[in-house]
Amino acid sequence: MSTTQQSSSDSATAPVRIAVGSQNAAKLRAVKTACDKIFAPRTVEVVGTSVSSEVSDQPLSDEEAMKGAINRAKSALAATEGAMYGVGLEGGAHQIGFRWFECGWIAVIDPSGQLGLGTSARFELSPKIMRRILSGNEELAQVMDDLSGTKDVRNNMGAMGLLTNGNVDRDVAYAQGVHFAFAPFVSDPVYWV
Numbered sequence: 178m179s180t181t182q183q184s185s186s187d188s189a190t191a192p193v194r195i196a197v198g199s200q201n202a203a204k205l206r207a208v209k210t211a212c213d214k215i216f217a218p219r220t221v222e223v224v225g226t227s228v229s230s231e232v233s234d235q236p237l238s239d240e241e242a243m244k245g246a247i248n249r250a251k252s253a254l255a256a257t258e259g260a261m262y263g264v265g266l267e268g269g270a271h272q273i274g275f276r277w278f279e280c281g282w283i284a285v286i287d288p289s290g291q292l293g294l295g296t297s298a299r300f301e302l303s304p305k306i307m308r309r310i311l312s313g314n315e316e317l318a319q320v321m322d323d324l325s326g327t328k329d330v331r332n333n334m335g336a337m338g339l340l341t342n343g344n345v346d347r348d349v350a351y352a353q354g355v356h357f358a359f360a361p362f363v364s365d366p367v368y369w370v
């Protein structure tokens with residue numbers, strides 16, 4: 178076997194390394210679940226790094242949450258040697274009429290700078306929760322920990338899990354958003370160019 182054949186077959190069997198801009202366990206589970214499907218039968222290695230989102234701890238618009246996801250994806254890719262993609266996930270609230278909702282924004286970036294964006298499904302934030310977020314400098318995770326009497330909801334089932342009685346946990350909802358953010362990289366280019 179020639180050297181060229183050897184190295185191309187090695188790269189085809191090496192794990193696909195995905196850099197994630199967070200060490201949040203629910204976010205890492207979401208990326209692993211989605212990427213195992215996207216890249217099957219190849220093995221996927223998810224590397225989580227703590228990076229700054231460069232937006233507020235509790236984004237209050239889709240635009241801000243999307244920006245946070247992009248910033249995280251770029252920083253994760255730059256920080257992780259050998260990564261094929263950087264992924265950023267950012268939870269954020271947004272207002273529609275008089276009501277408030279939360280969803281996760283997901284950004285995927287490759288070394289050429291190509292960007293894909295997606296979101297999880299969204300859920301409604303009650304006026305009781307929003308009053309605390311808007312008036313008290315609290316982020317959603319703190320309010321949910323306090324109201325549920327549990328600790329570290331953000332890394333586990335998330336507000337999504339608490340509000341659906343565990344039927345749609347944060348990692349499950351975010352995994353769908355990861356699939357949508359990978360769409361430009363995995364679907365027929367006829368839809369994009």
Ligand SMILES: O=c1[nH]c(=O)c2ncn([C@@H]3O[C@H](COP(=O)(O)OP(=O)(O)OP(=O)(O)O)[C@@H](O)[C@H]3O)c2[nH]1
Nearest residue numbers: 199201267268280281316317318331335336337347
């Ligand atoms: O969309 C969501 N679905 C959920 O089920 C959920 N449960 C808690 N939160 C909270 O929403 C705020 C922004 O999220 P966030 O991405 O900025 O931060 P995070 O602290 O969770 O992770 P990270 O900053 O360590 O990566 C933070 O208070 C999160 O904890 C959720 N958001």
